[in-house]
Amino acid sequence: MKQKIIYLLFLLNVSIYSQNIFLKGYYIDNNGQKNDCLIKNHDWKYNPTSFNIKNTIDSETKTISINDCKEFSIENEFKYIKETTQIDTSSENYSQLDSKKEPNYIVSTIFLRVLVEGENDLYLYENENYPDRYFYKNNDSTIKQLVYKKYFDPNKNEGSDVFVNEFYKRQLTNDVKCNDISKKVTLENVKYTKIDLIAYFAKINNCNNPNTNSQSNVLFKTKKAIVSIKGVTALNSDAIKFQREPSVNTGFDTKVNFSLGAEMEILMPFNNYTWGIFIEPNFSKYKANQTIQHGLNNSLTRNIILDMNVIQVPIGMKYYIKSNSASSFYLNAGINVTNVKEGTKIDFENTDSDYYFTGFSYTFFGAVGYKHKKIAAEIRINSTNNAAASNGYDIQFNRSSLVLKYELFRK
Incomplete structure (x- = not known):
């Protein structure tokens, strides 16, 4: 599981270089020669020290450094x-x-x-x-x-x-x-x-010079962060395992359940709005009733019950890889905070050896998704966490999700 998340983060890092648009522009070299070309619009947050050009859309990309250039521009940008x-x-x-x-x-x-x-x-x-x-x-x-x-x-x-x-x-x-x-x-x-x-x-x-419009000589375009609110539903695959050596080392069968929530995302006003930060609180229920074997040579059987309300709050960063003006792939990663009601437990019937969940725990997650207009879908993988309230036993809770989102508001 950790390897999968590391791989998603690797893709997030590598993909930074996979986009941004070449637009018509020019640069002036140190000899004062103006060169018309296509310039890669990185929409820099900080002033650059170099930039990339192409002579035509199919030609090789070249890098022009500050040592080789007096001025460069993309029209209207x-x-x-x-x-x-x-x-x-x-x-x-x-x-x-x-x-x-x-x-x-x-x-x-x-x-x-x-x-x-x-x-x-x-x-x-x-x-x-x-x-x-x-x-x-x-x-x-x-x-x-x-x-x-x-x-x-x-x-x-x-x-x-x-x-x-x-x-x-x-x-x-x-x-x-x-x-x-x-x-x-x-x-x-x-x-x-x-x-x-x-x-x-x-x-x-x-x-x-009153004959000119006061805005005609303003070259800077003010960009503001974009706020997006989405409704979220997810199909979750939940795996819960628990152990107290040597007598108990088992778990519930993997269960599928649904969650509902909302996402608030802020798209940052640089790099062509490819970076976003988001928070996505959601709610789900988990119910299980199962008979397990435990003890020496699994000689004993016991009925176990779990009835749990789960609130999760993923918080992370998102990176968009735009394919066209309406669609984009994206990657995200962050921390997922999980909360269950105090006193939630795995109930071993007719015993006093119940396993209690801690109120708060967290995992790391990574996801890959696709967005088209207002609709988005992603596959999210979480690392496994120890959700036990005591050091005397372990409760490993792991969730993978297929997440669907619909944008309700954008400004």
């Missing part, structure tokens, strides 16, 4: 430019703040994502090691970072009140402003966020 500039590497994590008001600059060559183009340009750099950094340029000036930094009060011990250096507001006041005094744009509510800065730059550019 994104545009990146290369820049060697100072970038602040300060953290915003409380435990890593310092007492310096000034940024901790390093010089680095990076791809900047273009958010707004016009008389005043706005850029974004996203990196997993430190917070988002915004850059700007006006007219033919050099690209500079908009400064925003959290720090401790330098006159007190570290761990005191947190201060914020909002020098970016002064930069905007001096360098990115409306030339028409009667149309003054206030900075009071402009936060160091993507939404606020894009709106400010678009408004300023429109103010200085």
Whole structure:
């Protein structure tokens, strides 16, 4: 069983490279030559250092690194430019703040994502090691970072009140402003966020050139997470075995039952919505009445009864492998939390040697599925867990499921 789950996780890892679409775009090499091509749209969460291209849809894939390129773009999707500039590497994590008001600059060559183009340009750099950094340029000036930094009060011990250096507001006041005094744009509510800065730059550019639409020079498309609610039913194959050496080592026959539940999934707004996180509470009943043989040489017989309500809550991550706009295969993996009512037991009739279940236990699971429009089906395999409430005996509960889902809500 563990090998099957490991194999599913392996498929999940390998499949990351199996999709994402090549779209019409271009890149400009270091000699200033524009090259039309097809570019693989990874919908990056963090700014890339390279990208993949094809000359035609059937040609070989090539990798273009930041060392070989000045700019690349997919029309109506994104545009990146290369820049060697100072970038602040300060953290915003409380435990890593310092007492310096000034940024901790390093010089680095990076791809900047273009958010707004016009008389005043706005850029974004996203990196997993430190917070988002915004850059700007006006007219033919050099690209500079908009400064925003959290720090401790330098006159007190570290761990005191947190201060914020909002020098970016002064930069905007001096360098990115409306030339028409009667149309003054206030900075009071402009936060160091993507939404606020894009709106400010678009408004300023429109103010200085009123013949253009304020959104015409905004290159960034805002993406939000998608919430999906599904009704869920499953056909479960349940195996329960128990042992107390040497007298008892047996189990119930494998039983098939149904479960009902619901799934809430959040599709993440990057990598073309291929990643999701989900929680899927469900309810099922398990009933069994069986005669077993036990004791020395199985010389004794005993009737055993189990009547159990099971609540399971799988929590995990899902990865979609899209085949077309309406259909996709997917893989998921995570932890399955199982709850049974306190006092639930395997009842050995006419004895005091009942086996009790623990209230909560958990297993790991992996699944492979297929989704078409609103309908999805998957095969899910769980690892085996010890659900016994005592160390004196073992109760091994294992469930494999065929799961059917129907999407009720999506936004």
